[in-house]
Amino acid sequence: MTDTDDAARHRDKMQKIKAARDRMMETKTGEKGLIIVHTGAGKGKSSSGFGMIMRCVAHDMPCAVVQFIKGNWTTGEREFLRGRFSQECTFVVSGEGFTWETQDRDRDIAAARAGWDAAKDLIRNPDIRFVLLDEINIALRYDYLPVDEVVSFLRDEKPPMTHVVLTGRNAKPELIEIADLVTEMTLVKHPFRDGIKAQKGVEF
Numbered sequence: 001m002t003d004t005d006d007a008a009r010h011r012d013k014m015q016k017i018k019a020a021r022d023r024m025m026e027t028k029t030g031e032k033g034l035i036i037v038h039t040g041a042g043k044g045k046s047s048s049g050f051g052m053i054m055r056c057v058a059h060d061m062p063c064a065v066v067q068f069i070k071g072n073w074t075t076g077e078r079e080f081l082r083g084r085f086s087q088e089c090t091f092v093v094s095g096e097g098f099t100w101e102t103q104d105r106d107r108d109i110a111a112a113r114a115g116w117d118a119a120k121d122l123i124r125n126p127d128i129r130f131v132l133l134d135e136i137n138i139a140l141r142y143d144y145l146p147v148d149e150v151v152s153f154l155r156d157e158k159p160p161m162t163h164v165v166l167t168g169r170n171a172k173p174e175l176i177e178i179a180d181l182v183t184e185m186t187l188v189k190h191p192f193r194d195g196i197k198a199q200k201g202v203e204f
Contacts, residue, residue, distance in 0.1 A: 033129075033162040034180040035154055039137055039171035042185030043203075049132045049165045050077045056130045057088045063130040064090040064122040068115050068139045069168075075204045090128070092118045105144075112144035123158055130163045137168025140175065147172045154178060 038045040056063040065081065070093075081089045094115025115136075122131050140147050151174050158164060166175065176182050198204060 031161070032180070033158060033160055033164070035158070035178060036163065036165040036181045036183075037137075037171050037175060037179040038165065038167045038183050038185065039169060039176075040184035040186055041169060042187040043190065044185050045167040045169075046077075046134050048183070049134060049167050052130065052163075052165060053077075053081070053089060053132055057085050060088075061129045062088065062127050063132070064092070064125075064128050065132045065134060066092045066094060066115050066119040066122065066136075067134045068094055068112060069135040073204055076201065090122060092122070094118065108139075108142070109144045112139040115139070116145050116150070120153060120157075123153075123162055123164060126159065129161065131165070133164065133166045135168040136166050137171045137175070139168075140172050141168070141170045147174050151175060151178055 038048050050065075053063055053065060055061075065077075067075075067078070078091060078093070081091050092115065094111050115133075116139075119131065119133055119136075122128055136145075136150075139145050140150065154164060155178050166179075171182070192198075
């Protein structure tokens with residue numbers, strides 16, 4: 001068998017795959033504002049959400065971020081968006097830090113409520129097409145916000161063409177149920193287990 005035979009077989013195979021793919025894509029014509037959940041123990045939930053924010057900025061789609069929990073962190077995402085794209089992306093910080101740092105449930109609940117109130121206003125805003133609710137799943141996990149309230153708002157009041165992404169571990173089943181897209185990040189290895197601290201450009 002020659003290299004020419006291999007190339008011809010490969011080309012034939014790819015042509016068949018392309019034809020099948022084209023037929024499938026002809027049936028995918030709908031558009032809607034998606035409810036997207038990024039959860040799981042693995043790294044990359046917020047990073048993926050911010051990657052979508054970058055796409056929105058590139059496509060001139062007005063967008064917004066409401067950051068729950070991570071309030072005390074000076075994150076690269078916040079510095080970048082507030083410093084260079086504040087007109088394109090509204091950035092709201094509602095948390096005061098991880099719950100084991102604040103050690104004050106009432107303050108955590110108040111911060112989560114303020115963040116959720118801001119999030120609702122942003123989601124309702126017809127000029128904003130994409131809203132990232134970073135780490136809201138943590139606020140829901142600890143019952144700082146009633147999950148039924150969040151679910152009913154997203155189901156009943158979110159504008160039809162607005163995308164909303166919700167990140168954080170332990171997403172509630174009620175939220176997963178109404179979501180259009182759910183991704184669970186799986187932890188395989190993490191340097192933290194080997195004594196490596198969170199580092200700029202990787203974790204924040």
